[in-house]
Amino acid sequence: MRNELQYLIDQFLKILHLYSVISRKPKDYGTGDLLYFTELHTIKVVAGNKKVNMTQLADIMGVTKGAISQTINKLVHKGLIRKSNITNKKEVNLELSDKGNIVLKAQQSFQKEIFTFAAQLYENARPEDRDTVLRLFNAIVHNMEERVRAL
Helix, strand or coil, X not given: CHHHHHHHHHHHHHHHHHHHHHHHCCEECCCCCEECHHHHHHHHHHHHCCCEEHHHHHHHHCCCHHHHHHHHHHHHHCCCEEEECCXXXXXXXXXXXXXXXXXXXXXXXXXXXXXXHHHHXXXXXXXXXXXXXXXXXXXXXXXHHHHHHHC
């Protein structure tokens, strides 16, 4: 049992490493802009949270407001995100521009391409196996978020 657990941990770490290798190199998602993983993830979160503000976005992503501010400024400069509802400088809402939506669709296509193999495996899994994997991933995410907060 212990060897199997260690193997799973090693495989998970290998996945993290390989994904970091893939995400380390910026990629053009159809707009002529080279985007890093953090920028893509920010675009995805903004798209999934309509009219999100900087504080909310930092909380959702588990990073500091300063880090979000830097990423958002880059994305605004590239024309991928717009700041809206600027009635109060402290309460700026964020939304994707048309160009940002192009990136989002291309990123979703790229992600689907990377994880297509998992769909059939997931569909063929027993509900209790799906639940176990879901609980495992949620526990890992929770643990990592706690560690990031402690930094």
